[in-house]
Structures are given as structure tokens and as C-alpha cells.
Amino acid sequence: MRAASPLRPWEDARASWALPVVAAGVAASLLGAAAGLGESAQRSAAFALGPAVLLVTLHARTAGYLHDDGLAATLPLPIPPARRFAAAGRRHALGLAWQGAWAALAFGLSGRSVAASTILVADLAVLVAMAALVEPLAAAAAAWLGRRVPAESLAGQLQRSLGGGWTLPEAVVHLWAPAAGLALAAALAMPGQLAIDRWAEGGALRAGHLEVCAAAVALALVGRVLAPRIYAGGLFDAVPWLRQAMRTLAGPPVPAAAPRWLPLFRDPALRLLVLQHQRLTPVPVLRLLMLLGAAAFLAARAQAPGLAELGILVGLVALWLVPASALTRHAADQRRLLGPLPLRDARSRAWACLLAPVALAVAPVLARIGGGP
Amino acid sequence: MTALPLQVRGVQKRYAARVILAGVDLEVGPGELVVLRGPNGTGKSTLLGCVCGQIVPDEGTIAIAGSDLRAAPMEARRALRALAQEVEVPPGITGREWLAFCADVFGAPAPGGTGDPQLDEVLDQLATTYSVGLRRRLAFLGLCVGTPRLFVLDEPFAGVDVDGRRAMLERLGADLRAGAGALIAAHDHELGELASLGPRVVDVRTLSPT
Numbered sequence: 001m002r003a004a005s006p007l008r009p010w011e012d013a014r015a016s017w018a019l020p021v022v023a024a025g026v027a028a029s030l031l032g033a034a035a036g037l038g039e040s041a042q043r044s045a046a047f048a049l050g051p052a053v054l055l056v057t058l059h060a061r062t063a064g065y066l067h068d069d070g071l072a073a074t075l076p077l078p079i080p081p082a083r084r085f086a087a088a089g090r091r092h093a094l095g096l097a098w099q100g101a102w103a104a105l106a107f108g109l110s111g112r113s114v115a116a117s118t119i120l121v122a123d124l125a126v127l128v129a130m131a132a133l134v135e136p137l138a139a140a141a142a143a144w145l146g147r148r149v150p151a152e153s154l155a156g157q158l159q160r161s162l163g164g165g166w167t168l169p170e171a172v173v174h175l176w177a178p179a180a181g182l183a184l185a186a187a188l189a190m191p192g193q194l195a196i197d198r199w200a201e202g203g204a205l206r207a208g209h210l211e212v213c214a215a216a217v218a219l220a221l222v223g224r225v226l227a228p229r230i231y232a233g234g235l236f237d238a239v240p241w242l243r244q245a246m247r248t249l250a251g252p253p254v255p256a257a258a259p260r261w262l263p264l265f266r267d268p269a270l271r272l273l274v275l276q277h278q279r280l281t282p283v284p285v286l287r288l289l290m291l292l293g294a295a296a297f298l299a300a301r302a303q304a305p306g307l308a309e310l311g312i313l314v315g316l317v318a319l320w321l322v323p324a325s326a327l328t329r330h331a332a333d334q335r336r337l338l339g340p341l342p343l344r345d346a347r348s349r350a351w352a353c354l355l356a357p358v359a360l361a362v363a364p365v366l367a368r369i370g371g372g373p
Numbered sequence: 374m375t376a377l378p379l380q381v382r383g384v385q386k387r388y389a390a391r392v393i394l395a396g397v398d399l400e401v402g403p404g405e406l407v408v409l410r411g412p413n414g415t416g417k418s419t420l421l422g423c424v425c426g427q428i429v430p431d432e433g434t435i436a437i438a439g440s441d442l443r444a445a446p447m448e449a450r451r452a453l454r455a456l457a458q459e460v461e462v463p464p465g466i467t468g469r470e471w472l473a474f475c476a477d478v479f480g481a482p483a484p485g486g487t488g489d490p491q492l493d494e495v496l497d498q499l500a501t502t503y504s505v506g507l508r509r510r511l512a513f514l515g516l517c518v519g520t521p522r523l524f525v526l527d528e529p530f531a532g533v534d535v536d537g538r539r540a541m542l543e544r545l546g547a548d549l550r551a552g553a554g555a556l557i558a559a560h561d562h563e564l565g566e567l568a569s570l571g572p573r574v575v576d577v578r579t580l581s582p583t
Contacts, residue, residue: 070463077478243427
């Protein structure tokens, strides 16, 4: 039996699936607005929106290279770095494909004509292909640069100065390397995208254009080939430093105070679940306000919501609901823990609390759609 | 000459301004069991983390079976068998598949069984359904495949019943007789059980000269 298979359960299958929908919805709305300014302006907007959309899930799809809990837990095992790199690469490819598919859908639906949509999607495809090649290189470079180097060396001075003193020097690289990788992918995609646009506008492609495109592709391919070796050179140092940075400097172990409204829930079991949800969900109030605010806007607007707006709403619903999966994953453990206590099962009431805002948001929007334009 | 299973030289570790380990020297010889003891927060887990490569020391070197942990990380890890304090088995994997995984990782043939009747009985069940003690025994047995040179075990007997502890000790004893070394973090009440293996007990606080 190959070891790659048992490693798979450690790969985080929860790679963000809701955010791509939201990002695609927002991109479709913005591209739709830009369409009114002409095809050229819309393509310019797509140039900027492509990297922005990919940036949204960058951490989720590249976390397998250096950030995952499973990676740290298995670090004492002699698993070759190449195998770890390949396992992380599968998650990266899956995440990028998912993000790319939604973005392609959004870009494709935004064009003023089939030809315009095709060009938008082709430009995006070039960017996604470059990201597929360059992002793993960025992770590998982060592993290499995340090692401890002599403090007096230029690299050591850079590590310290770039971090501003608020995280470990070895961990500083992780703040900028992933985004720099995406920026590099965008830069390398640009010759291809410009060539496509030139061709679409009826301009002739000269040998120089194709040479620049080929050079960009060659550069990305060389980086992708070298990436596993670079990764292997830094992995065993970078992961412990990153863990130390996250453990010691990621904030105090004392959580935020329980919400003042929490005692309104009289049932202790329900109160516990609500508190857990609050603690395990990043910015829960912001998520809730975004969902309700967007729903109110769509319901009150004179124009009936289109497909892109509904996509945003679905994404916001998912953003509100998905963090609850952190609780459902541990539901069996929690039942074992709470089972012997004199409590009523609060799961159905907890779900009702979670779904109530969704109903509150979706109902007026559906009513608005039913009411016609 | 056979390299020592573990050689720690001048290891220092600080968390911000707090010094946890200050110039720790420690050797574990072939067939030797070293038990680290000391109150909570005195650096036992930090030292074990350094030896396992999960924490990078600020200074000093660590060699496992003659391979420097930083300069030759794969060679060192091939000799190392580390059991964490909280054993996690990946979901969706049976005990037998876990042992096959370990065999693959350590380049050894997959064991047909464990020699532990209680574990053999459930070997084809999902490992996440095992009791805490069985999970720990399974994880330990997974580390015994191949040719271990150094065991690093963090409170290995927590949650393990008497029969399980006896089986683990027998297996560890066999590997020690074969030339492996072991570094174990344990509390005082566990020292009695380890006595049969003739351990050298070291208080972690004495390792950092003041």
C-alpha cells in the first residue's frame, strides 16, 4: 500500500469552497458594470479582477505546503519532502481548479457577446495556468527563506526588518511570499493575455510577441521543476518556525469575552453551542451583517436581482453556515462528553438559530424575485 | 563504531525572553533508556520537540544515530520513532492500513499482525473507533517497524491498560536489546513501570546549567 493514500486524510478537505462563489459573484457584478464602458474597458477590469479573485482563496489552496496541522504532526516521520510536496500540490490544484471554474463562469457570463466572453475567459485561463505553475514555487521559496540564517547576514537583516518586529524573523516570509507568487504569476501571464487581446482586436502577432510569451512560460516551467528541490531544502526548518510563530505570537490564549447577549439563551446546552460557534467562527457578526445587509439591499432595490447578485447571496449564506462544520465535525465527541449530563439535546435548536438569519435574508429576496422587475 | 542513538549538544531554546533550555547536553547510548522527569513547564516537551525536529533550537546540535537533524533531516528521521503525547490517527484508516503506512514510510515490509491479540482483533476496523489506549498501542507498534535507533516517547502509557503497558514494555525492551535507545518523558508515578528496563532518570531542570 502506498503511503500517499493514508496521507490524504490529513490533507484539509475543507479547502474553502464558499469564498470562490462570493468572489465570482462580486467579479461578475463589477465586470457587468464595466461592460457598459466598452469591451476594452471590461478587459482592463478583467486584468485586475483575475488576480484579485485568485487572491481570495490563495491561503486555503496553498496551506498544505507549510501551514497544515497534519504536516506538523507528521514532521518526525521520514516522509520524503517530494511526497509532501505532491500531496500539497493535489490540494493546490483542486482549489485552483474550483476557484478558476467559478471565476470562468463569472467572466464568461459578463461579456457583451460570445466573442467578448471567450476572450475574458481565455485571459483568465492564462492567468490560472501561470498560477498553477508559480504558486507552488512561491511556497517552496517560502520554505527556503523561512529557515534560520545567521543574524548578521544580509538575509538575516532582511528577515528582521521586513517583519517589523512583531513576528519571528523566520516567519516573516510567509506574510508576503504567497501574494508575491501570485503577483509573479500575473506578471508572467500578461504577455499571453496581451497577445490574445491583440489578436482579438485584429492586430498581427509578431515573432517578438510570441518570444516573450514563450520566455514567460519557460520561466514558469523552470520554476515549477525546481520547486520541489527548493522546498526540500527548507521544509524541515520552516515548518517548526512557522508553528512557533503561530503558537506564540498569534494572540493571547485567552479568548474574547462571551457576548453579553449570551445569557438570553436559558438552556445551558444551547448556550454552549452558541458560544462555541461564536468562538470558532471568524468575525461572526460581520458575516451576519454582510448577509442581512446584502439581502436588504437586493430586496429594496428597484431592479430584480440577477444571477450574479444571487450568486453573491448564496456565497454569503455559505460564509455564514460553513463555519458550523467545525462544530459538526466534533459532534460525536461532544455528545460523548455531554451525554451523561442532565441536559436536553440542543442540536436542533442550535440549527434553528443558525438557519433563522438565512430565512430572514432569503425570504424577502425571493419575494422580490416573485414580484418581477 | 556504531553512532549513539542520540547526541544533544549545547541546545538552547527561548520563547521571547523566557529561556526554556539553556545549553542542554544529553546522550542516549545503544540499549539505554533515559527517562526525563520534571514538573510541568520545565522544558520536557520542548526538549522532546527539538529532538523530534518539531521545534528548531536557537543554538546547539542534535544528532540521531549519527545524522545531524538539520543537516541530514531524512537520515535522522529514518532512525527516529516519535510518539506524541496526544496520539491522533487519521480518520478513514484501519489499524492494518496504518501499520502498512508506517512500514512504507520506514521502508520495511508491512507486518501481517501485531502479536497483540486485543489489537489484532480490531485491526481491520477504523482506527478512530479504537479506545484511547488501543490507539496509542497501535501508534507505538507502527513505530516499531523497520530498524528503530531512537524512540522518543512523550508519556507513552497514558490511557493504556495494564496488559497494554506490559506489551509495550516488552516490545520496547526487545528493541533496546537490539541496540536502540529511548528517551521518554514520564511522570513520577510511571517510573515504577519503567524500572524493569533499567532506566537512567534525568531531571530536565538539571540539564540546563544555571
